[in-house]
Structures are given as C-alpha cells and as structure tokens.
Amino acid sequence: MTTKILSTLSIAFFLFFSLSGFAQSGPHKVSGKVMDEEMDAPLEFATVSIVNANDPADVTGVVTNSQGNFSIEVPEGTYNVIVEFISYETKRFNDRKVDSDLSLGTITLGLDSDSLDEVLVQAETTQVSVQLDKKIYNIGKDLTTAGGTVSDALNNVPSVSVDVEGGISLRGNQNVRILINGKPSAMAGFGDTNVLSQLPAEAIERVEVITSPSARYDAEGTAGILNIILRQKETLGFNGSVNLNLGHPDNAGLSANLNYRTNDFNIFTNIGWRYFDAPQNNFSDTEYLRRFNSDGEIIRPEYERIREERETERLNRNYNGNIGIEYFLTEQSSLTASLFYRYGEDEDETLNNSDRYNGGSLVEETLRRELQSEEDNSYQISINYQNKFNDEGHELTADFQFENDAEVQNTYINEDYISTDQDNPGAFQREEVYTEEDQKEYLIQADYVLPLGENARFEAGYRGNFENEVTDYRLQQEDLATGNLVTNDTLTNIFDYEENVNALYSQYGTKFGKFSFLLGLRLENTQLKGDIDSRLSDEELVAAFGFPIQTEFDNNYLGLFPTVNLIYELSSDGGEEENITVGYNRRINRPRGWYINPFPSRSSRTNVFQGNPNLQPAFASAFDIGYLKRWEKLTFTTSVYYQHETDSFERVEENTGQETTDGIDIIRTIPINLATNKRTGGELGILYNPADWLRLNSSFNFFQFETEGEFNGIDYGAKNTSWFARFSSKVTLPGAVDWQTNAFYRGPQENAQTKNEGIFSIDLALSKEILNESVTLSLNVRDLLNSRKRKSFTSTEFFNRESEFQWRQRQINFSVIYRFNQQKREQRRGSDEDFDDPGFEG
Template identity: 25%
Template sequence: MKKTNQLLLTIFAILAIFAQPLQAQDKESERPVFKITGKILEKGTEAPVPYASVALLDPESGQTKAGAVADFDGEFVLSNFGVGTYQIQINLLGFDRYLTSEIVITESSPVYDLGNVILVAEAVALEEVTVVGQRDLIEEKVDRTIYNAENDKTLIGGDATDVMRRVPMLSVDMDGNVSMRGSSNILVLINGKQSAIVATNVSEALKQIPAEEIKSIEVITSPSAKYDAEGTGGVINIVTKKNNLQGATLNINSSAGLRGSNLGLNANLKQGKMGWTLGGFGRAGYNIIGSFDNNQKVTNADGTTLNILQTADTRNNMMFGRYNLGWDYDIDKYNFMTASVSFGLRNMNNRQDGLLTETFFEEQLVSSLLRDVDIRNLNNNVDVNFNYTKTYDKPQKEFSISSLYSQNNLTNDFVNSLYNGTFTDIASRIKNNNLGRNQEFTVQLDYVNPLGSGKNQILEYGAKNILRRAQSDFAYFTAEGSDGEFIQIDDIAFSNEFSYDQNVTAGYASYTATVLKNYGLKAGLRYEYTAIDADFRNAELETDIPSYGLFVPSLNLSRKFQKGNMLKAAYNRRVQRPFLNFLNPNINAANPQQISQGNPLLDPELTDNYEISYSTFTKALTLNFTSYFRNTTGSIQPVRTVMDDDVIFTTFENIGQERAYGFSIFSNINLSGKFSLNGSIDGYYADLNNGLEDPMYAASNQGFVLSGRLFANYTLPNNWQLQSFAFMRGRQVQLQGSAGGFGMYSLNINKQFNERRGSIGFGAENFFTTEFRIRNELLTPNIMQQSVIGMRNMNFKINFNYRIGKLSMEPSRRKRRGVSNDDVKEGGEGAGGAMMNN
C-alpha cells in the first residue's frame, strides 16, 4: 500500500508541474499571409474525410499552383501562393471530384475560408447502409504510414500476420515474428492499447486476430515522447473496425480451406447515448505438415570433430479464439466513457515424429537414437479496459484517464519419448511442465492543451504507471517405458518457481508547433523509472537487479512543399527492456541436442534512431523515400557454448552492438479508380558485434538484408474484384550466422451480392509450390550448424461474408483513447517455457 500511495503521489505531482498555464502569442507578419482553409465532410454522415488531395488551380490554364492533403479530421490549409483568381479541386478515390467556382484572393483579403466542403460517395446508398468506394491501400501521413487492410480482399480467412506481410517497412518470417526495418524490438498496439498477451508473444497474439476485423495498420517509425520508451524499431498500431451506429446489426464471416478454417460473429447495438458490441471468432489450423533437418558439427579442443545429423517429420494443429464485449456511453456533450472485456485462447500442438539423431565421431557412427517429441503451447487471457475522456469548447483540448487490467495464463509443456535400440518400443520419457502467469495493471493520464487561439501550437503532457508480474512454475519429470509413472527430478536448476515484478513510472511532455507556414516541429522528453524485483522459490539462486531511470528525448521536423510533398527528419532514443522469453530460467530441452535457458539478470538495450524521408504525390502516384541509421548498445545477444555431452547450450547476455544503415521505397498507383498497384522495397546493411575478446566466443557479422512486396487490385464489372499479392524476404544477417529467406504469394477473386450485403470468394495461396524450405546457419569457432525447416502451406479456400440488419451512420464526435503499453524485447530463440512459444 505504501508503494502504491507513493506512485499515485508521483503521478499527481508530475501532472501538477505540467499543468502550469503556458501562454503563446502569435506574431503578426508585416506582409499579408495568403491562405485558404476548409474542412471536408462526407455527404449524409457529415463525418470528416481524411487524406483527400486538395489542389489550387489556375482557371485558365488548369495548372496547379499549390497543394495540400487533408488531415485526419478532414481539415486542410493551402498556402504558398499569391494574389490571383483560383479554383480548388478536391479528389479522393471513392468520391466524386469536387471543383469550386472561382475564388479571388487580394492583398486586402488574403485569407479565404471555404467552410465545410461536402464530398459525395461514388457508390449509392442502399436502404440505411452507406457504401463508399475503395480508398487507397497505402496512405502517407505526417507521422505515420497507414495500410488500409479493409480494402484487401485477399486477406479473407487470414489473420493479422497475413496483414503485416503487406505493410511497407514491415517484415514477417514464417513463424509470424514481425520486424520493422530489420529490428524485431517493436511496440505493437491494438486500438492504442497493449495487453499481456501481446507482451508475452507478439507472433502468437497476431494469430488470434482475424484479418476481417482489421481496419488498418499504422506504422510509426519515429514515436514521440507520448509513447512508451520501449520499442527500438518503432510502433505498430492495429486499428480494428469500429462504427458509430444507430440500430442493430449482425455480421457473419467465415472461411474454409485446405489447411485452416474460421468462423466469426459480430453484433452491434446503438440506441441513443449508449452502445454495445459483442463479437467473437474461432480459427482452426490443421493439416500443417512439414519436415526438419539439422546438421551440427562440433570441433573439440584436440581438433577431432563430432557430427550430429537429425531428421524428422513435423505436424502442427492449432485452435485460436477471441471474444469481446464492449460498452460506451456519452454522458453529455463533453464527457464520455468506454469499457470492454475480452477473452482469448490459443492452443497449439507441435509434433516431431521420428526425430532420428545420428552421432558420428570423425566418420564413425557412434550412436543412433529415435524420439517422438510432443509440444503443447496453451494460452488463455482476459483484458479489462475502462476509459474516461473529457473534451472542451476549445478545439483539440482534451483530458483522459485510461486503465487496463490484463492477465495471461500459459502452459508450455513437452514430452520427449526415446525408443529402445531396435526402434520398436519406448524405453523412457522426459517431460517438462511449465505453467506461467503474466499480469498487468496500468493507469494513464493524458492532457492535450492547444496554446493561444490558433491550432499551430499544442502542448501534451501526462503520466503513467505500469505494474507487471510474471510467474513461472517449471519442473522436469522422468518415466520408464511408455506407461511408467513420471517422477520429478529433485534439482533446483530443473524444478523451481520464478517470479519477476516490474514497476514502470513515467511522465512526459510534448510540444508541437507550425512555424514559418510550412515548417513543423514536434519535440518531447519522457522520463521512466523502472524498479525490478526477481525471486526464486529456492533461495540458493540469488537475483539482485538494480532499479534504473532513463531520459528519452524525441524530435520530429517536417517541411511542406507544393502539391502536398513533404520532407521529414527525426531523432529519438528508445529503450528495450528484456522480454520475458529472455528472462525465464526454465531449461528448454525439447530437442536434447539444442537446449536454451533465459537470463533473469539482463539489462535493457538503448538505441538511437536517425531518420529522413521524402514523400511526393501526383494525380495517380504516391512515392515515399526513407533512409535511416540505428545504433544499439547493450544489445541482448545469444551466447552459445558446447556442453560436456556435445550439446549446444544457448543463453543471453548484454554484449552486443548493432548498427543498421537502411532505406525503404514504396509507391502506390491508382488508375481510373479500377486498377491499383503498389509495392515496396526495404533494405538495410547490418553490422553486428558482440564485443568479446576471447576468440572462442567473439563474433561479428555484416551484410545486406532485402525484402519486397507487390500488391495489385482490379475492380471488374458486376461487383467482381480480383486481387493478388506477393512477398519476398532475403537472407537475414544474424550475429552468428543467418536466417534463410523465403517468399509467398496469393490470388483472390470476390463477388458481392444482395445489394452488397454479402460476398463470396475463392482464394489460392502458394499454389505453384508444394513445400517451402528455409535454411538457417550458425557459425562459431567450434560450432557449425545448418538446419532446414520445411512447411507445406499450399492452400485453397472459400470465403463467405454476410451482413444482417440495418445501420445508420453518425459522425464520430470524439477520439477514443486508451492504455498503450509496450512490453519488452521479443523473441528469445527458444529461451524459456511458459513465457514463450516453442
């Protein structure tokens, strides 16, 4: 209780300091400032229309004199022009073109306000449902890149992992691990929040979210001080579909395929000030078969070699589900509340059938062992959110309180069955039980205060406290034969309980300003203090982890040019606390030739990011060029040694330094509103070094990493739509070797019917390839390992979607806020039991 009171006092003290009134006065220029402003709304709903392109035209020649892009609230400002007669043209895919009558700008009347501009959707309204045409798949905003997943029909029947593969600047491997510009240390939010399930394992959490529920993916490469300091690579925000509805509706979506099926139901009810949402879906994966090959060669001190060959057939089955209940209430014009409860489950069974291990000393076979390995990775979680927001008459002024409680229960077990010498009967078995629980409680306060009378200066400040607790109860058992009783191993290294408490208290301030008409500035400073307490049930294992405080600055600059072109530069410092996978001391020995164990004493990583980008727009083309440099110190890297029985043992230390020099290029082309093509190329040069001097353990590696994607969409007559997608990731440089590259592709055709209430389609994935094979390599002075993972993921599927009920859309009157926690460094290459996925 004493600690809690101290935390609350800290939070309110920070707010009290930040809440001192600040004044800003606008300086008037001696020369007139020519400016045209307006706000773009959608006809019928009066909802703001973001990201429309606005052009200032010469009525006689039709030449463009200036340009701009509407912001998220549909507002735009045209500047950088002089006295004259003009027309304004507004374009956005899915809406009819808007053209004003002639506007006269003089020195005596330099400012003109168009007021509200109403755009008309190209599609017609059906009963009470408004259907709009397809917007651009990729949009460029001042501080983020947005991928509109709701317009990608090839994603039907997929999950969030499939969506991520289509997003520029992101790369996703075959296991669903996401990286941004080569860094896997990223903050992943869902509607601005992060739950314990995402903190536990991002790749598995993404598989619980169906693609049909995702509206867009926002990629923020240079986060401001408002965001948590974690996430070296940046921030990814998954925005799910939300409607401001009056009435009731039920939406059914399903997919059945060769390797997976899903079924989802979502209902909405809105009457007056109160709204309810109830939704759920389940997804099953089956018939996922593949292969595993491993060749590891160990060189002994006397120069002799030991060569181990492993082969196995693999089988995977999985079941995912997520269910949620949401509530919102408009108290009055200025106050509203939201609350939600969500439940999720993730059950995975991974099997290696006939894992044959042959050991050769020099050229002579010395042993041959046959095993069956059965791994269970089970997970269930609950999230409870409550948010209160107060707005004011002054535009953009807002105060909010957000809270989150999240609990994630995990079971990560394996049974390794060893056959006798004739490979006919099971001689013995080893079992590892690893039960875990991750809990979070978060309170966050945010205040947005525009300075002065205009919108060119905004001050944001707030405070946050996150209490986390992770527990792992692990034990090893042995048994004789196929039905003998399991007996627990009495060894604290194999059977113990581990708890890890983390308390992060933070305060931040961020200042945003527009200066000299076309220049933007956003600067901020965040301070975070982290206290850690780790403990084993058995006191013989000591863990003393010191507390630490960090200042995290950020700076974003922008320069607008004519026609909406923009140049941006940014710097920020990020911290990456070690993910629980790296910390968990449970020994993972599902494959007895390659075992791993986490390190509870790891420190955080620190990264400095520098970035510059340029975006340009034409009538049908969008281009973005970005270059960046990232420097990480105290990088968490694996340390691999050879144990006495020639087993490769992996743990983790803060011994690495990483430098990455990268670039990304992406483009989007739209022709006549029927055909669109977009693609991107991402690449970086990685320079890694673990900083050790002992030649047996010193390691460094360098090389280029490239990835690319291409998406095409064509709208056919009679409500048919054809879409295709392809993705490729090249060989990935790692400190001690490399991870193999791979590619995938898909084709989808979709037909809408019954006044677009329903759709049915057919999809095919990787239809020219029977099995993907990914080759990974590990090289140290005394270890050479090459492994090949095969997966048969050719898939054919049928998709069906239908909407029941009538909706009337109303404009959103508020921005929804919520808790956005980032947890810690993801991955761990197999370290650990309950707090990771094997």
C-alpha cells in the same frame, strides 16, 4: 474538428432552407450523386456548394437526400462546384460552364483526417496517411487476408515483415512494440506476437507504423511501434457483420462484429471461434567437429553427423470475445468500458526422426515422439474516460486496464530405437514436462491536451505499467531401474518476475507556414525484479550449469527519452502534394522474462535455450528522414534511417560441455549483450492507380547492420546487408470480380554464426460482391508455391549445421462475409474522431 463539424452543419442547414427561393430563378439544373468511397454507400446530408467563378461571394447550394442524390437550378454562367461531408475529403469541380443541364454523375468521397500535420493518400487496397511521427496503413479491402489472421495482415504492410515462425520485424529489426488501440493489451499476448496469429484479420481497421514515436508512447521497442487499430462502427442503430471461413489444411472459423448505437450510448461486441491444423516441418543436418581439450588431446564426438526430420501436427481451437459499452455522459464527455476474453486449446504432436552417422555410415536411427497440450485463458478489463472541455481540442483522457493470462502446458516425451549397431543400447528416459504460467498486468494512464492558439498545443501525461509473471516449470524423468518418474531437481524451478515502468511525458507542437514540429521528452523508470525458487543451492547451481546464477535480482533504470519530429511542406497548396519529414528519438529494449530466466527450456534433448539474468537493457538513438510526393495517379514515399544501439541483444549458440545419456553434445542458445549494433537503411514505396480497374502497390526496404562484441572469449562481431520487397496488384475483372496478387521476397541475412537464404512467397485472391453488395465471397491461396521456408547454415567451433524450417504450409481459404445495416457512416457526438488525433498526437 468539432469546430469544422458545427460550421459545416450550419452551412448545410442555411443552404437547405434557402434553397427554394434561389431555385426559382435558375433555368439550368446541376445534379449528381455522392457516395462513400470505402463503403460504396450513399452519403446523406453531404453539402454541395455552387460558387460563381467570377464572383466568389455569389454562393448557393444544396444537401443530398437519403439516396445521396442532389439537384439544384442555377442561372447560366461559370461555377466552381464543391462537395463536402463531415470527416471526408472535399472534392472540387472548377470552372464548370452551365449553359444547359449539367450532370456530375457519381461523386465518391474518401475519409479525410483534416489535420495540420497529415497528408492523405487514397487507394482502394490501402489508404496511407503520413503524420509527424508515423505512417498509417488502412487494411481496407486486402483480399489475400480474408479468413486469415492479424499476422497475415501485418505481413502485407510496408516496412513490416513476419518470418516463418510468426516473429514480426519492422525494417528488419525484431525489437518492435505491439500496441492495440494505442495501449499494451492481452489481445497482443502481453508482447508474445505469436498470439496475433490467433486473431482474425477482419478485426483490423488500420495499422499505424510508428518509426519515430512521439513522447506520448512508451520508449520500449528500438525498431519502433506497430499500433493496431480495431474496427469500430459509427452507424446509428443495430448493425454488424458475420464472417465464415473454411480452408485447407483444416481451417474453420466463425466470427461476428455487432454494434448498437444511439445518440446516448454505443454497445459493441466482437466474438469469434476458430479451429485449424497448421502442419510444421523442420529438417537439420549437423556435423560435429573434433576439438582439443586443455591438454591438447583430440576429443572425438560420439557421432560425427546427425540428421533430424521433425513433423508436427498442430491442432488449435480458440475462442475470443470482446464486449463493451460507450456511454455519452454529456455532449463533451464519455465513459467506455469493455471486457476481452480469449480461450485456447492446442494439441501438438511431433515426430522427430534422428539418423546418426560415423565414417559416412548410418549407425543408429531413433524416433522421438512428443505430445504437447496447452490451455490458455486470458482476459482484459478496460475503462476509459474522456472529457472535452471545449471544441478547440482542450481535453483530458484517463484509462485503467487490468489483464490476466493463465497458461498450462503439459508435454509427454518418449524416444525409441528403430535401428542401432550397439549390442546393448541404453534405454531412453521417458519424460513429462509441466509448465504453468500466470501473468497479471495493470495499466494506469492519463493524458492532457491544451491548445495554444489555432496551430499549437501542449500535451502532458502519465503512464504506469505493472506486470508480474510466475512460471512454474517441473521436469520429471524416468528412473530406468524402477520405471517410475522422478523429478529432475536441477531443472525444476519457479521463476517470479516483475516489470514495473513509471513514465511522465510532455510535448509541444505547432505549425507556422509550411513548417510543423513536435518536440517531446519522456522520463521513464524501469524496475526488473526476479526471484528464482530452485531446489538446488547456489553452489549446486554453479556445479550444474558451469557459471554463477543470480537467484534474486532487482535492477532499476532511469532514462530520459527525447523526441523531435518535423514536417516541411514543399508544395504551394498547403502540403497536400509534397513534404519532407525528419525525426529523432531515443528508445529502450528491455529484456523480457523469457530472456532472463536462467533455467533451460528444451526444443530437443540436444538443444536448449537458456535465459541470462545478467542481461542489461539496450538503448538506441534513431534518426529518420522521409519524403512524400503525390501526383494524380501516383504516390511516391521514401525514407532513409540510421540507428545506433548500445548493449544490443544477440542470441549465440555454444557447447555446454555436457552430453546426453547416449553421448551427444548439448548445445545451448543464450542471449547476451554485445557492445554496439549500427543499422542503416532506406525504403521506398509506390502506389500507382493507372485506371479504375487497376491498382498497383510496391515497396522496397534495404538495410545494413553491423554488430561488435564478444562473449566467453569469442568474437561475435558481424556485418550484414539485406533487403526485402513486396508487390501488390488489384485488378477488376469482367463481372466485377476483384483479383489481387501479393508477392514478397526477403533477401539473404547473416550474423556471426548463421546465414539465412532468401525467401520468396506469393499470395492470390479472388473476391465478388453479391446480393446488393451485402455479401462478399472471397477465395485466396497463401504461399502459392509453398516456398515460405527458412533455410540456414550455422557454423561454430563445435559444429556445422544446415537446417530448413517451415512454420506453416500452403493454405487455401474460402470466406463469406455478410453485412447488415452498414449503409451510412455518421459521426457520434461527444467522442474522439476514432484514434487518429487530428493534431500532434502520436
């Protein structure tokens, strides 16, 4: 890319200084204006070349002025006009006959990655780039996410879906790795995707959907990787934007993106504050079944049926800030340091109405109140060094990153009778739960790139991730005789967990003719180490939980992860119109600390989640074949994929054999290793721009998974087919008002125990630019029909349960964005072209 920049600048200056001598001989004028398509701003110093169609050696040209205008006189004849600008697409106007003055009007240029393995598809709502191992979706001007969060933005990305609880899936698989700017980050919540619901969508530049990751990336994530690239300004001087959001239910936010750039350094910062209330609703209707004991006697449940209605008010306040400086040491090297900080305060109040039935009659009604407060402090320190040895791509980068997250959570629980048919009902215990989590993570990384000739290169690198998480859980329950709170020794514990991953990789890529390939191999060593400090002995733990618990474990796994990615260009013009991609990679799914911790965490007195310290990592082999075809106004992409996973994770529910003080069975959810999980699917996407005022975008994903395996003598094998689809339209109305509609539908899904109904939702947005397009006003409604609810039916040998869950109600948001000094985009010296490497980098 650097070679192209120097070449283009040389041509530009040569044409500029030779312009006057040529202009004197030409009787006809060729003129126009060149604009940045995305920023809608003039492009200064764009190169306009005038080539004689009958004699290609006869070339002249001009560069645009500060307003993007150009004008040049040429003799009468037929010419090819070529408009170019550094890092932008090139536009051509062939066989233009000049026998009088010719005006080309306004010419818009979009960004161009100019890579041997990339095909760029332009659209205003999104820009789609297809590379050897990934697809890149620029969030662009997605109106429906204005005032929203990163999770909202991801839910509009093809192949990606965000469920009603904030869980992120890629092609229907939730084991997806989230990276920020190519690295694990505190901004992504150390793998907790719910944190993404606290970061503003305006911070995103683009999202890379990496379904066939190259060896450069972690092998974690059997579904693949979502790499979120944050915005970085390239404009010289002081510039930025301020964003104000207001909404209902209560939603208020203020954020600013500021940047000061000179030829020697760049200072950048992103700061934000947000307050919101996100009401949550949950309903369940559970029928407890009669069962037999070992002697064949019927065991009747205390209650035949329990209906629960939960309403939660969630008040959240969070602050986040990122400040950094990039210093250009030389023309070829730079050093970047940044600090990210996030602070959050949450207050959740939950009311749980429980109706209990026997013989079809209501026999008891209780109200459970739960008040939960949480404080979350996290920060991240990052240092990056980059050295380009030459202009051909020979470079070395090194990264160091330290992250710390401290979270304190207090929960107060009280339950009372509203009505009961008991003569002397036993009182409920008052409870207080205290949880403190402290997490630290270190990242050390080095990457080396060596070009081998014009169309090939070799890469190698090292990455080390070292993570420690300490969870202090303490449960205090009321002594009904004295009224005092007493520590529950069975559940109180301290869990000290370590995950250390060391990895080496190398890969080689090249292109010859229409064929490009990237071959890589990654070696990873994983250590999962845990130490549980319990107040009970091993014998007491067995008596309390019914099975042995490893209070100490130290598991090591060494794995080889090969990757193969291919592109074949079918079109005759160098692959700009049609190509086929083929990918293979091997991946790992490591159990996280929450999945391993054997001590229960409770969503209610009757439902607990319990980790499994014996959980082994899952390994998957994935194959992907993709096809892209682009016409002038229509782009079509499609792919088929297959994945075979061993020791796959599955969450199952079972009866613990224990009861609450009032005789209700306690149900446990636990993750287990099943034998295999096979996934087969296909997806397609269509981008259609029939007119300047209308843009359409749709995608469809169909998948089938089949699991096999059993646990505790129960067969949990299942086979399910499902699908999801999304549609987006953007219409420019009279008065330059943009109107966007997004619709999403996820088909029914089921596993061995649970069936989920389909979910349909629709978002609407209106947007208007004012004050010389420096201010954007947006109004959007997310979940217009208030229909994003998960309705499911669960059936086991102990109970049948119907449930409905709504994570967030319909939202209306108004957003104002003010931009200043963001009129011109320029490349910085001594730096990489953003994070989108023009070669084979993943």
